[in-house]
Amino acid sequence: MTSKLDNLFDYVQERCLWQFASRTWDRTENIEGVLKQVGVLLKKQQSTAETPAERLHLADAKVLVNDCRQRYDWVNAIPPEEVDLVLDGLKDRLLDVTITRSKNRELNHSLY
Amino acid sequence: MPMVLLKCDKDIPEREKHIYLKAPDEDTNSHLPLSNAATIPGTLSERGCAFCGAKLVIGGVVKDAIQMIHGPIGCAYDTWHTKRYPSDNGHFQMKYVWSTDMKESHIVFGGEKRLAKSIHEAFDEMPEVKRMFVYTTCPTALIGDDVKAVAKKVMEERPDVDIFTVECPGFSGVSQSKGHHVLNIGWIDEKVGTLEPKITSPYTMNFIGDFNIQGDSQLLQTYWDRLGIQVIAHFTGNANYDDLRGMHRAQLNVVNCARSSGYIANELKKRYGIPRLDIDSWGFNYMAEGVRKIGTFFGVEDKAEELIAEEYAKWKPKLDWYKERLVGTKMAIWTGGPRLWHWTKSVEDDLGVQVVAMSSKFGHEEDFEKVIARGREGTYYIDDGNELEFFEIIDLVKPDVIFTGGRVGEIVKKLHIPYVNGHAYHNGPYMGFEGFVNLARDMYNAVHNPLLKLAATDPRGEQKVAFLEAAE
Numbered sequence: 235m236t237s238k239l240d241n242l243f244d245y246v247q248e249r250c251l252w253q254f255a256s257r258t259w260d261r262t263e264n265i266e267g268v269l270k271q272v273g274v275l276l277k278k279q280q281s282t283a284e285t286p287a288e289r290l291h292l293a294d295a296k297v298l299v300n301d302c303r304q305r306y307d308w309v310n311a312i313p314p315e316e317v318d319l320v321l322d323g324l325k326d327r328l329l330d331v332t333i334t335r336s337k338n339r340e341l342n343h344s345l346y
Numbered sequence: 347m348p349m350v351l352l353k354c355d356k357d358i359p360e361r362e363k364h365i366y367l368k369a370p371d372e373d374t375n376s377h378l379p380l381s382n383a384a385t386i387p388g389t390l391s392e393r394g395c396a397f398c399g400a401k402l403v404i405g406g407v408v409k410d411a412i413q414m415i416h417g418p419i420g421c422a423y424d425t426w427h428t429k430r431y432p433s434d435n436g437h438f439q440m441k442y443v444w445s446t447d448m449k450e451s452h453i454v455f456g457g458e459k460r461l462a463k464s465i466h467e468a469f470d471e472m473p474e475v476k477r478m479f480v481y482t483t484c485p486t487a488l489i490g491d492d493v494k495a496v497a498k499k500v501m502e503e504r505p506d507v508d509i510f511t512v513e514c515p516g517f518s519g520v521s522q523s524k525g526h527h528v529l530n531i532g533w534i535d536e537k538v539g540t541l542e543p544k545i546t547s548p549y550t551m552n553f554i555g556d557f558n559i560q561g562d563s564q565l566l567q568t569y570w571d572r573l574g575i576q577v578i579a580h581f582t583g584n585a586n587y588d589d590l591r592g593m594h595r596a597q598l599n600v601v602n603c604a605r606s607s608g609y610i611a612n613e614l615k616k617r618y619g620i621p622r623l624d625i626d627s628w629g630f631n632y633m634a635e636g637v638r639k640i641g642t643f644f645g646v647e648d649k650a651e652e653l654i655a656e657e658y659a660k661w662k663p664k665l666d667w668y669k670e671r672l673v674g675t676k677m678a679i680w681t682g683g684p685r686l687w688h689w690t691k692s693v694e695d696d697l698g699v700q701v702v703a704m705s706s707k708f709g710h711e712e713d714f715e716k717v718i719a720r721g722r723e724g725t726y727y728i729d730d731g732n733e734l735e736f737f738e739i740i741d742l743v744k745p746d747v748i749f750t751g752g753r754v755g756e757i758v759k760k761l762h763i764p765y766v767n768g769h770a771y772h773n774g775p776y777m778g779f780e781g782f783v784n785l786a787r788d789m790y791n792a793v794h795n796p797l798l799k800l801a802a803t804d805p806r807g808e809q810k811v812a813f814l815e816a817a818e
């Protein structure tokens with residue numbers, strides 16, 4: 235599972251601007267929101283994205299999933315029960331790197 | 347690898363906190379250049395001022411407004427015409443420059459009357475123009491001229507005009523970044539929501555942080571037209587003043603330059619619930635990704651895929667011709683901030699170019715997180731670089747081409763290193779599919795230009811008289 239998590243983490247770090255939003259709460263919202271939709275897509279479930287924010291997260295998630303399907307064969311074969319394990323690990327690592335251990339001094343400024 | 351203290355910085359060791367060389371297995375938690383911090387005494391910063399960030403970068407782009415600069419004449423000239431952002435109304439905003447031309451007596455006795463007179467004079471001379479930006483500058487801020495009160499009085503006397511004041515003197519921040527911030531927040535506080543836009547499509551968005559450099563906005567607009575999406579406002583490329591007052595009605599904010607304009611996108615999300623989508627508009631792969639995401643958000647995926655396929659068919663062979671000839675080229679990017687992270691992977695993925703050094707004038711730590719996450723190992727990441735550091739970095743990484751601004755570009759040319767204008771472009775637009783071919787062409791022409799080698803030849807040979815520099 236670690237290598238799968240590494241694959242996805244490296245992809246997100248290299249490609250995804252949503253992880254580096256301006257403030258802690260924006261980063262948290264984006265990481266949780268996009269990965270939720272990624273889970274739906276990887277488990278081939280019907281997305282229920284309705285609000286504007288959910289539709290945006292779905293748009294981000296679709297690109298991520300399609301790219302990763304091309305980059306990593308295992309993405310096409312991952313069983314649904316493993317998806318949550320991998321994505322929970324990815325979420326924890328992204329929150330740790332982009333928020334908890336981030337050296338960005340502006341992350342918790344109350345104003346934009 | 348720790349942060350780097352260059353030899354030229356031995357007397358200003360604080361610069362070590364601003365220069366990073368990425369080593370294997372390091373990430374943004376390992377090291378992050380200190381940025382958006384005051385320039386260290388002893389370093390010759392190449393930053394602009396806060397006023398410049400407001401006027402030259404954002405406000406001055408608006409195509410149908412008078413840009414009244416309340417200050418000495420030099421503040422006007424030095425923020426006029428140095429960027430090429432055309433408009434589809436005959437480039438009104440580039441043809442004219444306005445200033446209250448403050449002299450010593452106005453500083454001594456106050457400049458408010460002169461400002462009022464100048465505003466009336468400008469509107470009288472250009473009666474078809476009804477919108478205006480007024481900027482304070484260092485001296486008029488220091489003497490306490492109340493530009494808001496002056497603007498309010500003028501608007502009472504002239505009910506058909508609308509004036510936006512930007513109180514952002516040059517000294518108000520550490521770089522031009524402060525000016526971006528002040529204008530963003532001022533605009534949403536005072537102008538957004540004051541006019542209802544005419545809605546012409548079920549799909550509406552704002553395109554934020556694109557300033558129509560050599561036609562970027564106009565090129566991208568053709569994509570949005572093909573997708574059937576109404577852009578309520580471009581912030582601020584080729585933009586009308588009144589369109590920008592209607593930004594609150596968009597369903598989506600698409601952000602390119604997150605540094606100059608992320609603030610207004612964040613505020614639109616907070617105040618009006620409009621989600622923010624960050625994209626990269628430079629590069630084939632990135633542009634396709636952005637178009638796909640926008641298409642998915644609005645439920646027009648098929649049109650998006652059609653557009654991407656058409657653009658790839660038309661432009662990819664041309665891009666590949668340049669790629670064959672540019673693979674392995676070593677590139678340095680010394681620009682404002684976001685182009686570091688927008689470009690470092692796009693030139694690598696689309697053109698096979700390696701970015702070996704990057705310097706940001708006004709980027710924040712968020713920008714360095716993005717670029718270090720994307721950028722190569724063995725590459726230098728520099729905040730607020732100075733000229734001596736550039737010389738030393740050039741010796742260390744030996745770039746084949748440097749993308750930077752006109753002033754640094756002149757230095758680079760004297761070193762006989764090819765230079766491409768990374769701010770205002772050589773021959774843009776550079777955004778979009780077509781635009782990235784333009785960028786590739788300009789890079790190719792720069793790298794393979796035989797004139798640089800000829801220019802490096804000194805015909806005087808042994809007869810050359812050597813003049814010692816004072817420091818030698």
